[in-house]
Amino acid sequence: MGTLSHQQARQTYDRIGSLQDSQGFYEKCAAELVLLHGNFQSAESVFEFGFGTGRFALRLFEQYLSDTARYRGMDVSPKMVQLAESRLAVFSRRAEVILTEGGPPVDEPAGYYDRFVSNYVFDLLSHEDIRAVLREAHRMLRPNGLLCLSGLTSGTGFVSRIVAGVVSWVQTRWPSLVGGCRPVDLLPFLPESKWQLQHHSKVVAFGVPSEVVVAKKC
Ligand SMILES: C[S@@+](CC[C@H](N)C(=O)[O-])C[C@H]1O[C@@H](n2cnc3c(N)ncnc32)[C@H](O)[C@@H]1O
Known part of the structure; x- marks a missing residue:
C-alpha cells in the first residue's frame, strides 16, 4: 500500500494547518x-516526532513537565512549525521546534532523551520509515527511557473494523483526504529484545480505532 512521500506529507499538512x-x-x-x-x-528531556500544531507539547508543559524539563520536536511541515512555535512561545526557553525534510532524526544525540513521543504520525509513514524512526528512537533514549506512541490502528469490533476498512480504502485512492493516514498495528515493529512493553491498548472513539503503546528501552 502506498504512503505519502515526505514532500506530499509536507504539502498535505501545510494545507491542513x-x-x-x-x-x-x-x-x-x-x-x-x-x-x-x-x-x-519524571522526564527531563522529551523528543516529539511530528508535533503538528504543538497541542500535545503545550499540554505537557502546562500540566505534566517539571519546571526544568526540556522539549524538542521535529515536523516536516513549515505551517505546523509556525503554529507550534506560536503555541509554545511562552515556553520558548525550554521548547525547540525544528523543521525537517521528513527523514528519521539521525542527528539527535544518543542516550539523551527520557521520552520519545509520536502521536498519529507512524500511521502515515511507510513501514521502512517506521523501522528507521524506531531505530533512532531506541538510539536516542536513555536506558529505561520510554517510547510513547499513538495512532490509527485496525478495528477491534464490528463498527471500528468497518471504519478502519473505509479509512484504508480512502487512503489508497485519495491519501490526502485522510492526511495520508491508514490503520497500522505497531507491536510487530517493536521486538522484545529492544522494547519492554509497559502499556498497550486499543481504544475506539466515534468508531475510529486507535492504538496506544508505551514501551521501555531495553
Ligand atoms: C496527523 S498529524 C499529527 C500531529 C500531532 N502529533 C497530533 O497528534 O495532533 C501528523 C503530523 O506529522 C507530521 N509529519 C508527517 N510526516 C512526517 C515526517 N516524515 N517527519 C516529521 N513529521 C512528519 C505532519 O506534518 C503532521 O504535523
Whole structure:
C-alpha cells in the first residue's frame, strides 16, 4: 500500500494547518492514555516526532513537565512549525521546534532523551520509515527511557473494523483526504529484545480505532 512521500506529507499538512486540531474528537482518548502511562512528570528531556500544531507539547508543559524539563520536536511541515512555535512561545526557553525534510532524526544525540513521543504520525509513514524512526528512537533514549506512541490502528469490533476498512480504502485512492493516514498495528515493529512493553491498548472513539503503546528501552 502506498504512503505519502515526505514532500506530499509536507504539502498535505501545510494545507491542513490548524484544522488538525479538529481531529481531537477521536485522538483525545489515546492522547490521555499516553499522558497517563508516559510518566512525564519524571522526564527531563522529551523528543516529539511530528508535533503538528504543538497541542500535545503545550499540554505537557502546562500540566505534566517539571519546571526544568526540556522539549524538542521535529515536523516536516513549515505551517505546523509556525503554529507550534506560536503555541509554545511562552515556553520558548525550554521548547525547540525544528523543521525537517521528513527523514528519521539521525542527528539527535544518543542516550539523551527520557521520552520519545509520536502521536498519529507512524500511521502515515511507510513501514521502512517506521523501522528507521524506531531505530533512532531506541538510539536516542536513555536506558529505561520510554517510547510513547499513538495512532490509527485496525478495528477491534464490528463498527471500528468497518471504519478502519473505509479509512484504508480512502487512503489508497485519495491519501490526502485522510492526511495520508491508514490503520497500522505497531507491536510487530517493536521486538522484545529492544522494547519492554509497559502499556498497550486499543481504544475506539466515534468508531475510529486507535492504538496506544508505551514501551521501555531495553
Ligand atoms: C496527523 S498529524 C499529527 C500531529 C500531532 N502529533 C497530533 O497528534 O495532533 C501528523 C503530523 O506529522 C507530521 N509529519 C508527517 N510526516 C512526517 C515526517 N516524515 N517527519 C516529521 N513529521 C512528519 C505532519 O506534518 C503532521 O504535523
